[in-house]
Amino acid sequence: MNENVFGGLYKLLAKNKLKELRDELSDMAYPDIAEFIMDMDDDKLAVKIFRILPKDISADVFAYLEADSQTVIVQSITDSEIERLMDDLYVDDAVDFLEEVPANIVRRVLANTDKETRDIINRFLKYPDGCAGSVMTIEMVELHDRSTVAEAIKSIRRSGVDKETIYTCYVRDDKRHLVGTIPLRRLLLNEEDTPLTEIMSDDEQLIYVHTMDDQEHVAAIAKKYDLLSVPVVDKEGRLVGIITIDDIVDIIDEEATEDMEKMALLTPSEDEYLKTNVFTLAKNRVGWLLVLMIASTFTGQIIEGFEAQLATIAGLTACIPMLMGTGGNSGNQVSTLIIRGLALGEVHIKDYFKVLWKEIRVSLMVGILLAVANYGRMFLVRALTGDDVTNSVILVVSISVAAVVVVSKTIGCTLPIVAKILKLDPALMAGPLITTLVDTISLVIYFSLAKALI
């Protein structure tokens, strides 16, 4: 959406030409209308624009608004407007909205929702965050297993307008058990009198998830089978909802964000960065920083035990940051690859020895190269600055670089897989945690070599 169009809208708004504004808005895509409403600095204007929207699109636009704008609008509209809104919203959008807004708004909204929808919403709100039940919706096309293609198409034409998607239809038996799926495409391309049971995907081809399955599993299933919607069944195998691809795309983004946050040792947050207050941000960060700061007591102890030698041999202390940095960075590289590989299902626990053998070879190559480069670097620095670093110090540092790279790569590829085996989240075994561990081991290697060779 380009700014020019918004410019035109603002002009109409400023001149209070509401009829023209309404016509312009009606021609726009819902996400763009929502963007325009959220662009208002004045809450009253936001509500005003929302109210002039044609009734048949206002719920669609509402679903694209962010929680604070939704709150503002619901606070200003009448009970009957709320009733109409709740009637038009898809259940998953209604649940999303109610999960985000203050409790008093939830109460008022539910009080103005018909009993049937209210019961469904209350049930959905109870599903734990992150499971299939919490992201599904109920507006799917359900067909009966005794129907024919013609009957199915007729039923879709009759009720399709209220469905979130009609492109995959779900076939159920008398007891509401999910017995098959049919893409709309297959319905259209088959003869009218074909029984659904003849063309539906059943048995081995029938893909579904359970209400309590993790949303990450739902995303993996959708990706593997290229589904536009994933059916959700209860313990008895009855169809209770579907999860559509637009929500699956959101899940994929959410899961990647969560992994990145964990890899940076942040407590994953529900909200966008700019919408999170400073106390929550501080709380999400301070825990791991504290743990790692205290863990570094060990590194400190190791250095203290070696302080006498550090004080007498020139150049040894100065190389500590370089060694620790190189170890941390090279461990971080491999743990990132393994964590992502595990998350995308490209690396499995059974691949561990393959991974380890690969990393040993890679780390030897990288380690030797860095050692040689370091030898040259220290030689050059000595020539240029005339510091009194001895050849044996340069040798010890260079050998340590190679050793540290090998050790850190080994740790970096091992820990995420160990976490997976222990059913912990591999994403936690990333850079910062590995760095702290590698730091300690690097220093031990470094000082042992120094003792032995100098």
Added chain:
Amino acid sequence: MNENVFGGLYKLLAKNKLKELRDELSDMAYPDIAEFIMDMDDDKLAVKIFRILPKDISADVFAYLEADSQTVIVQSITDSEIERLMDDLYVDDAVDFLEEVPANIVRRVLANTDKETRDIINRFLKYPDGCAGSVMTIEMVELHDRSTVAEAIKSIRRSGVDKETIYTCYVRDDKRHLVGTIPLRRLLLNEEDTPLTEIMSDDEQLIYVHTMDDQEHVAAIAKKYDLLSVPVVDKEGRLVGIITIDDIVDIIDEEATEDMEKMALLTPSEDEYLKTNVFTLAKNRVGWLLVLMIASTFTGQIIEGFEAQLATIAGLTACIPMLMGTGGNSGNQVSTLIIRGLALGEVHIKDYFKVLWKEIRVSLMVGILLAVANYGRMFLVRALTGDDVTNSVILVVSISVAAVVVVSKTIGCTLPIVAKILKLDPALMAGPLITTLVDTISLVIYFSLAKALI
């Protein structure tokens, strides 16, 4: 797909009951059949299974195979089998496959492809990796702007079987310009004699991308507007292809992986980890490690300049790793949030001062908390180990912790946004690079405070 089903398949294969095996396979979903073929250790078995597949599904299964299995199969089948395969594959799947396999295979495959398809494939192979043109396909439903709903549905029924998706139809004028889009749903729910121009999305609602647009932009558009396919037009606005949601999902995963790799200072790789050889892995890693190792020369120089004091004041050296670690970790936390926020479009350049103000408050809270904790920790360690660290050293270290947290958070939130302004990739401004910068600044702060206060 559970292992039991594979077990049954293996049994049929071992007994050479090919007819039953074929029947079993025909009932399975394509990705599962592909998984079974890729599960073969013996290439001959893989080819054997591929060959017994019913002709109408073999291309669908082939598209789900990985490049090495595709290569094996194409090497073993006849020219006429290749011709049939290429005829049945969607263009985007054919291009994906040809991009991955050795050049001699590409030549043989293209030699056995009809001229029209070959020309299209050659054109698609020329699009630079990562642009819309390189991931699009041509099997879309094109409708004429003079048609009615009934004519459109008839045309879909006639040609729909060869289309990659029929759920969004594209309306063109006489000159092949894209003039509108219609979801199949809207076609089905409207009267048969409605002209398409009356119900299609046009003008402001018409969403499309250009062939040379970045695939990241395509994904952003699809996410914003919840599209099942994104139309691609050439410079003249003519419809040349579409990108379907299954490919968009892959793009979203790819882009997140690429960002994570860059954040860990890896050169992003095209292939999955287990499929990348050790030389490529080493090459992708060594560059940044070298750069950062050399950059740490500065840190070394700073320490050398302070070596005399470090040697005489107990405890100062021992705290260097803790300070550098805390600085690196806290910078990493915020840069991760900002990089991800920028990638998802939740944070923009114009938000910089909002971000900075937020980070200053967060870092003061976190910094002071850590400083107090550090004071307690060093006090406790001294009491327990009896080391001769003075109170003023403890004070200097604690104040340094707070200062380092504030500085690293400031740098961590600034650099990704600066990168964005300079049109560089913000993902590069992550942990390792920031750590190296923060290391240097931390030491300067630490030593200056030590000089001033001890």
